[in-house]
Each structure stands twice: as structure tokens, then as C-alpha cells.
Amino acid sequence: MIETPVIMVNYKTYSQSIGESGLELTKKIENAAEASWLVCPQPVDIRTIKEKTNIPVFSQHIDAVKPGSNTGHLLIDAMVDAGVEGTLINHSENRLKLSEIDEIVTMCKEKGLTTVICANNPATSAAAAALKPDFVAYEPPELIGGDISVSTAKPEVVREAVERVKAVDPDVKVLCGAGVKNGKDVKKALELGTEGVLLASGLVKSDDVEGVIRDLESSL
Ligand code: G3P
Numbered sequence: 001m002i003e004t005p006v007i008m009v010n011y012k013t014y015s016q017s018i019g020e021s022g023l024e025l026t027k028k029i030e031n032a033a034e035a036s037w038l039v040c041p042q043p044v045d046i047r048t049i050k051e052k053t054n055i056p057v058f059s060q061h062i063d064a065v066k067p068g069s070n071t072g073h074l075l076i077d078a079m080v081d082a083g084v085e086g087t088l089i090n091h092s093e094n095r096l097k098l099s100e101i102d103e104i105v106t107m108c109k110e111k112g113l114t115t116v117i118c119a120n121n122p123a124t125s126a127a128a129a130a131l132k133p134d135f136v137a138y139e140p141p142e143l144i145g146g147d148i149s150v151s152t153a154k155p156e157v158v159r160e161a162v163e164r165v166k167a168v169d170p171d172v173k174v175l176c177g178a179g180v181k182n183g184k185d186v187k188k189a190l191e192l193g194t195e196g197v198l199l200a201s202g203l204v205k206s207d208d209v210e211g212v213i214r215d216l217e218s219s220l
Pocket of ligand 1: 144145146180
């Protein structure tokens with residue numbers, strides 16, 4: 001089980017976080033981090049990062065398919081074999097149907113994988129909680145990749161997402177993400193009732209990765 005508070009770094013498809021660059025970035029996180037971190041690399045990089053670092057690795061996505069005649073999909077069995085401990089589901093950059101989200105959560109539970117359903121507002125966060133994931137991550141799409149942190153721009157909405165998720169299932173943990181850049185953003189997110197953050201560009205695209213890691217950690 002992932003320790004909280006947690007900082008989840010989504011490598012997305014940034015050139016700074018694929019292949020050897022992704023491995024080096026993960027090693028920097030491993031060397032500098034003292035709190036609970038995990039990374040979500042490109043699928044083809046998962047096995048190498050898992051074998052060469054001790055940071056927990058999540059998939060950015062898993063498809064709702066079973067072994068067999070499927071093409072171009074991410075099979076949960078292959079992701080487990082590569083070493084993932086969990087997965088993001090329904091990220092705003094890879095939106096899924098409700099039935100697919102439900103099927104993926106069920107498959108992950110069967111395999112012992114941690115589940116993080118991403119949601120774009122408090123209502124969808126509450127709906128996601130009904131599927132009993134381990135985490136719901138509230139991420140307003142309009143703030144993703146930008147300079148303003150969700151915890152600064154929408155504190156009342158973050159708090160509402162936490163309240164609505166907990167009203168559905170108090171065991172579901174809440175994260176928030178979008179625009180998170182520093183320890184102040186993380187501290188504010190924790191004050192609003194979340195148990196961690198998802199971030200990408202603020203760390204992956206930084207020229208001072210170690211400095212950003214230390215700053216993010218300063219809040220934990
Ligand atoms: O999954 C987290 C991601 O969507 C947030 O992106 O670049 O705003 O930290 P970013």
C-alpha cells in the first residue's frame with residue numbers, strides 16, 4: 001500500500017522523462033526524496049526503472065482488456081509483469097467510459113494493484129469514489145500544465161472534492177493535481193484535506209530537478 005502523504009509524478013510523454021532521461025530523473029528523485037513518492041513513466045520504461053531504482057512505479061493507464069486478440073492496448077498482466085504497483089485511471093488526457101473505469105478498478109483489485117481514478121470536478125470525484133478505488137485525484141483540466149496550482153486557484157473546489165468523496169466512501173483517499181510547482185502548493189493541498197498531489201511539468205520540465213524535489217518535500 002502506498003504511504004501517504006504521497007507525491008505522484010506523471011511522466012506523461014515529455015521528452016525529459018522517457019528512456020534514459022526518465023531513468024535519470026527517477027534516480028534523482030530516489031536520491032533526493034525522503035517522503036513517499038512514486039512515478040508514472042512511459043509503459044516501455046517501466047521494467048527498466050523498476051529494476052534500477054527503488055521508487056514505486058505506476059502505469060499512466062491500463063486498458064479494459066483481457067489476454068487474447070487485442071492490438072495496441074496495455075494489458076494489466078503485462079504491466080504487473082513489468083513491475084507496476086498501481087495505475088492512474090481516466091486521466092483527463094486519456095478519458096474513459098464509466099464501464100471501462102469500473103472494469104479496470106475490478107481487474108486491479110484482483111491483481112492487488114493500487115488504483116487512482118482521475119476526475120475533473122467534485123461531482124465526478126464523488127462518482128469515482130462509488131467505484132471504490134484507493135485514490136481519487138481531482139485535477140481541473142484547465143489548470144494542467146499551467147503556472148497556477150489547483151490548491152491556490154481553487155481551494156474551495158479542492159475542499160469540496162474531498163468532502164464529496166468522503167461522503168461517498170470515507171476510505172477513499174483524495175489527491176489533487178494541476179499546476180503544482182512547489183512545497184507551498186503541496187502544503188496547501190494537504191491543508192485542504194488531500195493526502196497528496198499529482199504533478200508533471202513542474203518537476204519533469206524543471207532545470208533544477210533536485211531543487212524542486214527538495215522544495216516539494218519541504219511541505220511534507
Ligand atoms: O497527472 C498530473 C498532471 O496531469 C498534472 O500536470 O503539468 O499541471 O503538473 P501538471
